[in-house]
Structure formats: structure tokens, C-alpha cells
Amino acid sequence: MVALGLLACLAHFVLFTGHTTAAPSASTTKACQDIDSALPDRLSWPLELLYITETQEYWSTALRDLRPACVVHPINTSEVATIVQILNNYPDVNFSAKSGGHDPNPGHGSVQDGVLIALRKISGATYDAETNLAYVKPGGEWNDVIGDLEPYNVTVVGGRLGIVGVGGYLLQGGISFLSAQYGLAADSIVGWDTVMPNGSIINVDASTRPDLAVAMKGSGSQFGIVTQFTIEAHPIGEVWGGLRIYDDTQRETLYTALHNFVPNGAEDPKAAIIFTDVLAVGSIPVIIIYYFYDGSAPPTTGALAQFLEIPALVDQTFPRKYTDLLQSNGAPAALLMSRVSFRTFTIPHVPENTSIYAEIHQYWASVVSKYLDNPLHATAQCSIDYQPVPSLIGQHSQDRGGNAIGLSGSDPNRLFLELQCSWASAGDDDTVYNLTREVTEWLETKIPEWNVQAGLGESSYLPYFMNDAMGDQNVTGSYRGYVGLKALQQEVDPQGLFRSRAGGFKY
Ligand SMILES: Cc1cc2nc3c(=O)[nH]c(=O)nc-3n(C[C@H](O)[C@H](O)[C@H](O)COP(=O)(O)OP(=O)(O)OC[C@H]3O[C@@H](n4cnc5c(N)ncnc54)[C@H](O)[C@@H]3O)c2cc1C
Ligand SMILES: *[C@@H]1O[C@H](CO)[C@@H](O)[C@H](O)[C@H]1NC(C)=O
Numbered sequence: 001m002v003a004l005g006l007l008a009c010l011a012h013f014v015l016f017t018g019h020t021t022a023a024p025s026a027s028t029t030k031a032c033q034d035i036d037s038a039l040p041d042r043l044s045w046p047l048e049l050l051y052i053t054e055t056q057e058y059w060s061t062a063l064r065d066l067r068p069a070c071v072v073h074p075i076n077t078s079e080v081a082t083i084v085q086i087l088n089n090y091p092d093v094n095f096s097a098k099s100g101g102h103d104p105n106p107g108h109g110s111v112q113d114g115v116l117i118a119l120r121k122i123s124g125a126t127y128d129a130e131t132n133l134a135y136v137k138p139g140g141e142w143n144d145v146i147g148d149l150e151p152y153n154v155t156v157v158g159g160r161l162g163i164v165g166v167g168g169y170l171l172q173g174g175i176s177f178l179s180a181q182y183g184l185a186a187d188s189i190v191g192w193d194t195v196m197p198n199g200s201i202i203n204v205d206a207s208t209r210p211d212l213a214v215a216m217k218g219s220g221s222q223f224g225i226v227t228q229f230t231i232e233a234h235p236i237g238e239v240w241g242g243l244r245i246y247d248d249t250q251r252e253t254l255y256t257a258l259h260n261f262v263p264n265g266a267e268d269p270k271a272a273i274i275f276t277d278v279l280a281v282g283s284i285p286v287i288i289i290y291y292f293y294d295g296s297a298p299p300t301t302g303a304l305a306q307f308l309e310i311p312a313l314v315d316q317t318f319p320r321k322y323t324d325l326l327q328s329n330g331a332p333a334a335l336l337m338s339r340v341s342f343r344t345f346t347i348p349h350v351p352e353n354t355s356i357y358a359e360i361h362q363y364w365a366s367v368v369s370k371y372l373d374n375p376l377h378a379t380a381q382c383s384i385d386y387q388p389v390p391s392l393i394g395q396h397s398q399d400r401g402g403n404a405i406g407l408s409g410s411d412p413n414r415l416f417l418e419l420q421c422s423w424a425s426a427g428d429d430d431t432v433y434n435l436t437r438e439v440t441e442w443l444e445t446k447i448p449e450w451n452v453q454a455g456l457g458e459s460s461y462l463p464y465f466m467n468d469a470m471g472d473q474n475v476t477g478s479y480r481g482y483v484g485l486k487a488l489q490q491e492v493d494p495q496g497l498f499r500s501r502a503g504g505f506k507y
């Protein structure tokens with residue numbers, strides 16, 4: 001199986017390079033050569049096996065089309081610092097840091113004609129029981145990190161699907177099954193070993209750099225390359241969960257249960273769901289719910305219990321180890337061989353209005369139907385995830401020192417929406433991006449009305465969630481602290497190394 005996969009990679013690579021015309025600049029080639037001299041055996045060039053496997057290991061197949069000038073695999077922080085120091089000598093050379101490669105936005109964890117700094121050799125987690133701190137490296141996937149911590153009966157606030165990458169997830173906020181108990185993943189981080197834009201290594205924490213310690217929680221990759229996160233650990237034992245799939249006849253009942261679940265955090269923070277409304281070609285719409293309960297059995301009363309009474313077509317929920325749950329949640333997503341887009345939107349929970357989800361479904365279905373109804377798009381699918389963000393999560397963020405997103409305990413209950421599509425052909429990229437844009441533009445027009453219905457006045461605080469966003473969304477501009485954070489970024493990165501030479505979300 002592995003060998004076949006590699007052959008497929010090679011075939012794809014050879015086909016693609018046959019079409020490519022652009023070439024890296026002379027200074028980019030020179031920067032790669034300097035890195036190769038400074039760090040022997042870490043750099044690979046196009047056509048070399050390590051280059052090929054790294055550039056083919058992106059979750060969205062669209063990113064496998066990008067061709068860096070070279071790929072470098074540093075093994076520790078000082079090697080990353082050496083690379084950044086060399087990049088400072090070449091002001092017109094672009095680069096990108098890649099951890100898991102799960103961000104589907106082209107040019108974020110990938111780079112055309114630049115230097116790709118692949119962090120896969122800087123991975124794994126260790127635990128210090130004396131301090132209850134976990135030391136988590138960015139390069140692997142959540143399956144590894146959670147597995148490394150499990151023998152100690154602890155975990156960190158992390159991914160819900162085990163295949164997801166660690167570095168990007170933690171820097172862009174991170175919503176978790178454990179968020180109603182402890183906040184976003186970033187909120188539990190207390191230290192960041194970071195290679196700064198000038199190539200120096202700083203161990204950022206609240207005592208040495210209080211401003212950066214807030215900025216690092218949700219700003220993405222703009223302040224430096226993080227090689228280790230120090231994270232407060234939390235106890236974990238057997239958990240209950242898995243997915244259930246429902247047919248269209250349960251839609252209204254499920255929306256009511258979702259609506260009642262959103263403010264549930266305060267009542268039962270151990271319960272979590274991802275509610276996924278799926279549209280696929282040639283099949284009836286289905287709803288998939290990923291359930292989680294931090295205990296070996298779910299409660300028999302309350303908002304989660306209300307969901308569990310609804311008859312499902314498929315039921316894979318049961319008690320198990322947390323690592324088993326994350327493995328099985330992630331396994332189907334690992335098989336998705338498609339181009340993928342994410343787009344995000346944040347809506348308020350409107351206590352008196354239960355019809356919002358059906359209204360969104362209808363609009364979404366009408367916009368994507370023209371694309372999905374075409375038999376040529378047989379493997380395409382689109383979905384909306386509803387992720388409850390009770391104000392309790394903001395309370396945890398505030399209690400843990402605050403984050404860049406500006407979440408606080410006085411915020412309303414909200415939902416983070418993720419609009420996702422997957423499709424096969426590069427020629428359809430713009431069409432599909434436009435479909436999801438059309439839906440968020442429509443949502444924008446509904447917000448003032450929903451805010452009024454929720455008693456929030458005409459505007460309320462609805463920041464975008466970076467991990468689910470499309471590259472053209474002004475995520476940082478939606479943050480309360482935008483102006484101050486932008487000034488801090490400019491102070492730390494006066495030459496604009498990260499601002500103008502690496503992809504990702506910017507202030
Ligand atoms: C199947 C699936 C499930 C998901 N589930 C969740 C979920 O439950 N909760 C959630 O919050 N999100 C979720 N996401 C979104 C996910 O968190 C983001 O895609 C995230 O960016 C993935 O992290 P990564 O390490 O793979 O990022 P990459 O794609 O490697 O990088 C993303 C960005 O971060 C930068 N970056 C990466 N590592 C570093 C570093 N060490 N230092 C500096 N910059 C860095 C990159 O340059 C890039 O701009 C999911 C995504 C997928 C595909
Ligand atoms: C990083 O790795 C290099 C090469 O093995 C080694 O020489 C160096 O001492 C390491 N640096 C640190 C800080 O561990």
C-alpha cells in the first residue's frame with residue numbers, strides 16, 4: 001500500500017512538473033544553497049525523494065501543486081534559527097513554515113518558488129508531572145501528541161480529529177472537545193519557544209513578554225516560528241463519543257437540539273459536539289454529529305441527552321480511550337483525496353429563534369445545488385459545521401490571561417460556522433470559492449437582524465475563527481485588539497519577514 005501511494009505521488013509530480021513554467025529566482029536558489037551549506041543533510045531539491053514526499057503531504061490536494069524552490073527539514077530550534085538568519089540576508093525570498101499541512105489555503109503552509117521549512121522532525125510531546133506541564137512540538141499530528149501523553153492520564157486541549165496538524169492548530173486558536181471546560185487550545189499554552197523574525201530564539205511567556213504571550217494565542221504565524229509549546233495539562237480518563245449519522249427526516253428535531261445545546265456549556269461543560277450539515281452529489285442530505293463526553297457514559301438528562309434520543313441511521317458512539325476516539329474521528333478525513341476549501345463565519349445564538357439553522361441550510365443548498373447537481377462533479381460535496389461557542393469559553397480565555405481573538409466572559413453565546421467544500425478539478429477552484437463567499441455575504445446581511453432578536457443591539461462581538469477561515473477573510477481585522485496587535489507585529493518584525501514574505505493571516 002505504501003509503495004503504491006509513493007508511485008502515485010511520483011506520477012502526480014512528474015505530470016505536474018511537465019506543465020510548470022515558473023522558476024525560482026537566482027537569489028532563492030542562492031538562499032537554498034546557503035541553507036544547505038550551513039545545515040548539511042537537511043535540504044532537498046526538486047526531484048529528490050524527501051522533497052517529493054513533503055510536497056505531496058498536504059491534506060488538500062490543491063496544495064500539492066505548489067513547487068517550493070527547496071525543502072528544508074530542521075531537527076531543532078537552533079537549526080530553525082539558522083534558516084531564519086539566512087533568510088534575513090535575502091529580502092526578496094519567500095518562505096513558509098509547515099507543521100501538519102492541514103490548512104487548505106494555498107500559500108499558507110506551502111510556498112511557490114520559495115523555501116519550505118517543514119517541521120515534521122520537530123514533533124511529539126513529553127510531560128512533567130511535577131509541574132503538570134506538557135512540552136508539545138509542532139511537527140506531528142494530534143494522534144501522536146495525545147498518544148504520548150496518555151500513559152500519564154493527562155492530555156492537552158487539542159484537535160478533535162486526530163490526523164490534524166499541531167503547530168498551525170495551536171497558533172490559530174484551536175477549538176477542542178475540551179473547550180467548554182478549559183477554553184481554546186491556545187488558552188492553555190503558557191510558553192512558546194520561538195525563532196523571532198530577526199533569527200533570535202526567545203522563550204515567550206507571560207512574565208518575560210506579556211504582550212506577546214497574549215498575541216501568540218490566535219494570531220497565527222506572524223510573530224515567529226514556534227518550535228515548542230509549553231502547555232498546562234488536564235486530567236483525562238475513559239471518554240464517551242464517536243459519530244452518529246442522521247437522515248433528512250430528523251433535520252428539524254436535530255436543529256432544535258442544537259439550538260438548546262449551544263448555551264449548555266455552563267450546565268455541563270464536559271459535553272461537546274460538532275454538528276455537520278452535509279450536501280453531496282446524488283444523495284439526500286445527511287447530518288453527521290461528532291459527540292464527546294468527558295466521562296465513560298453520557299448524561300441521561302440535559303441538552304446532550306436530548307440529542308441522544310433522536311434515532312440515527314448509523315451509531316458509532318461508545319466509551320473508549322481518548323486516543324481511540326481521535327483516531328477513529330480522523331480516519332475518514334485522512335482518506336479524502338480532494339481539493340478543499342474552508343470559509344468561516346460567526347453568528348450569535350438567538351435564544352428566541354430556532355429557525356436560523358433551517359434558513360441557513362436552505363440558502364446554502366440553493367447556492368451550491370447548481371454546482372453539486374452537475375453529474376460531472378460526482379465526487380464533490382459541501383458541508384456546514386456548527387460549532388457551539390458558549391460564553392463560558394470566553395470566560396476561560398479571560399481567566400487564563402486573554403487571547404488575541406479577544407474572547408471574554410461578557411461575550412454572548414455564539415456559533416463558529418465552517419463552510420467546507422471538496423471537489424476534484426483545479427478548473428473549478430474559483431467557482432467553488434465563490435459559492436461559499438456568496439453564503440457568507442448573505443450571512444453578513446442577516447447579522448444585524450439576529451443581533452437585535454438576541455437583544456445584543458445592532459452590533460455584537462463576532463470575531464472570525466482563523467483555523468476555519470479562507471485566505472481572503474479579514475480574520476485579524478475582526479479581532480477587538482486589531483490596532484494594538486498590528487503595532488506589536490510591526491515592532492517585533494520591522495523588516496516584514498513574516499508580514500510580506502510568508503503566507504498566512506496578517507494584521
Ligand atoms: C480534518 C480536519 C479537522 C480539523 N479539526 C479542527 C478542530 O477540531 N479544531 C480546530 O480548531 N481546527 C481544526 N481544523 C483546522 C486546523 O486546525 C487548521 O487547518 C490548522 O492550520 C492545521 O494545523 P497544521 O499544523 O496542519 O497547519 P499548517 O497547514 O502546517 O500551517 C497552517 C499555518 O500555520 C503556520 N504554521 C504552522 N506551523 C507553524 C509554526 N510552528 N510556527 C509558525 N507558523 C506555523 C503555517 O505557516 C500556515 O500559515 C481541522 C482541519 C482539518 C483538515
Ligand atoms: C541541534 O542539532 C545540531 C545537529 O545535530 C546540533 O549540533 C546542535 O547542538 C543542536 N542544538 C541544540 C540546541 O540542541
Ligand SMILES: *[C@@H]1O[C@H](CO)[C@@H](O)[C@H](O)[C@H]1NC(C)=O
Nearest residue numbers: 129150151152153154236237
Ligand atoms: C492511569 O490510570 C490508570 C487507570 O486508572 C492507572 O491504572 C494508572 O496507574 C494511571 N497511571 C498513572 C501514571 O497515573
Ligand SMILES: *[C@@H]1O[C@H](CO)[C@@H](O)[C@H](O)[C@H]1NC(C)=O
Nearest residue numbers: 352353354355356359446453
Ligand atoms: C428568525 O429570524 C428570521 C430572519 O433570519 C426571521 O425571518 C424570523 O421571523 C425569526 N424568527 C423568530 C421566531 O424570531
Ligand SMILES: *[C@@H]1O[C@H](CO)[C@@H](O)[C@H](O)[C@H]1NC(C)=O
Nearest residue numbers: 428429430431432433434435
Ligand atoms: C468569482 O467571483 C469574482 C468576483 O465576483 C468574479 O470576478 C469571478 O468571475 C468569479 N469566478 C467564477 C469562476 O465564478
Ligand SMILES: *[C@@H]1O[C@H](CO)[C@@H](O)[C@H](O)[C@H]1NC(C)=O
Nearest residue numbers: 474475476477478479482507
Ligand atoms: C481588516 O480589518 C481592519 C479592521 O477593520 C481594517 O483596518 C483593515 O484595513 C482590513 N484589512 C483588509 C486587508 O481589508
Ligand SMILES: *[C@@H]1O[C@H](CO)[C@@H](O)[C@H](O)[C@H]1NC(C)=O
Nearest residue numbers: 196197198199200491492493
Ligand atoms: C530580536 O527580536 C527580539 C524581539 O523583538 C528582540 O527582543 C531582540 O532584542 C532582537 N535581537 C537582536 C539581536 O536584535
Ligand SMILES: *[C@@H]1O[C@H](CO)[C@@H](O)[C@H](O)[C@H]1NC(C)=O
Nearest residue numbers: 092094112113500501502503
Ligand atoms: C512573495 O509573497 C508575496 C505575498 O505573500 C507575493 O506578493 C510576492 O509576489 C511573492 N514574491 C515572489 C518573488 O514570489
